[in-house]
Amino acid sequence: MAIIEVTDLRKSYGQLSVLEGVSFSVAEGEIFGILGPNGAGKTTTVECVEGLRKPDGGTIRVLGLDPATDGRALREQVGVQLQHTQLPDTIKVWEALDLYAAFYSRPRDWRELLEQWGLADKRNARFGKLSGGQKQRLFIALALIGNPRVAFLDELTTGLDPQARRTTWELIKQVRDSGVTVVLVSHFMDEVEELCDRVAVVDRGRVVALDTPAGLVDGLDAAHEIRFTLMAACDPVALLADLPGVAEVTVTADRVVVSGRGDFATAVTAQLARHHVLVSDLRIDKRTLDDAFVALTGRSL
Ligand SMILES: Nc1ncnc2c1ncn2[C@@H]1O[C@H](COP(=O)(O)OP(=O)(O)OP(=O)(O)O)[C@@H](O)[C@H]1O
Structure with missing residues (x-):
């Protein structure tokens, strides 16, 4: 069953046409990758699907709802990885998780997420004192705190060392295996090859190919x-x-x-x-x- 349907999505910023008819669908329970060069329109696409930007044309359905008009209902079921600037340096790790848990009616137990993402001993650390990798893991934990059916992860392993990347990949597979659909925006070919069930390659505002990683190579x-x-x-x-x-x-x-x-x-x-x-x-x-x-x-x- 398709959990996300995007049809003929269009978006311009002033004179600049950024999305020129993007279409794809994401099946429930898969890890779906969005891959493309800088400026291809990946973030614009994903943020339209998340309901954070308003498209100029086309239709988007997430769990049967339109993110532009049913944002409130969708927020309960969708997890979004924050960008680095969106947490104050002074907030403690547990406070951030507790705060975000309060936004949802059926949140996960944040102590469990701390354990799962290897942050238990950083529970009382301030955000500004965390390493790049620890911040990254906190953002993923925050994306999952609302018990979402779909999680959007952007630049998942940027700043992680090779071993931490492998650990993160294994955890993301577990997230998928627990029934959460994952949409992954990535620049890393090895990550896409390892994790994604299917990949949309976006270039100049269009989907130029959509297949499994092996299918794209074949x-x-x-x-x-x-x-x-x-x-x-x-x-x-x-x-x-x-x-x-x-x-x-x-x-x-x-x-x-x-x-x-x-x-x-x-x-x-x-x-x-x-x-x-x-x-x-x-x-x-x-x-x-x-x-x-x-x-x-x-x-x-
Ligand atoms: N709010 C905005 N106002 C004006 N132009 C924008 C805005 N957001 C993005 N753009 C432009 O739209 C184009 C697509 O940007 P977008 O961020 O969607 O691409 P991307 O594929 O995610 O790129 P990257 O991999 O570099 O993050 C770029 O040329 C960018 O400069």
Whole structure:
């Protein structure tokens, strides 16, 4: 079931047209990513869906409600990650959670969230004294305090070290597994690849692709490649060209390049083993979400 439906969303700031017909839907229980270069219109899109900005055209339904007119009813069911400037430096961690819990009729127990997000020993610390990572985790805890059905998270792991990012990813998967739908705005390809069930790539105010991360990579014209050196004479074209997923086999002296799509690497390596073909320097060059992004937008993040 779609929990968010956005159809032909349009928005201009004065003469600047920022959204030119954005459409997508988010299914209940998924982690949905919004990926795009700077200025593509991601924040504008998400803030229209959250009811924080007013669109010029198109329709938005969140849990069947229009955020522009049913904001009050939606606020109970939607969690939004705050931006860094929105808490005073002097507020204590527990006070922030207690304050935000008071806005909701069925809030989560904030002590539980403190434990879950590794902030229990920072309960009495002032916001201004927290590290970047601790602030980030507090913002996520605040987005979840109202027991939302949908959570919007923007730049989830900015400022976190590699281990803290991995921990955050695991926690976000748990949030999804507990039934909360997550909309994630991100600049990080690895994060999107690891977390998102589906991704909308936004560029110049339009959705230029919408698929699973693997589907976006498979849609590339350029295929994955396997390269290896033959250690004894054999005919790799006869052996490999007809395997499922293989597009082309090129041989230059003893060096072989096999290009293909999907999981063709398993078929190729199994076939080599079955025919006792010994190879060396085997390398697999997989296309990545980064490649797909560059192909779709002409830019790298
Ligand atoms: N309130 C505003 N008034 C005028 N222009 C704005 C306003 N908010 C955003 N813009 C402009 O609209 C365009 C899209 O901005 P938006 O913040 O939606 O993009 P974004 O994809 O989220 O970018 P980033 O990744 O840099 O956050 C940009 O050119 C931005 O300068």
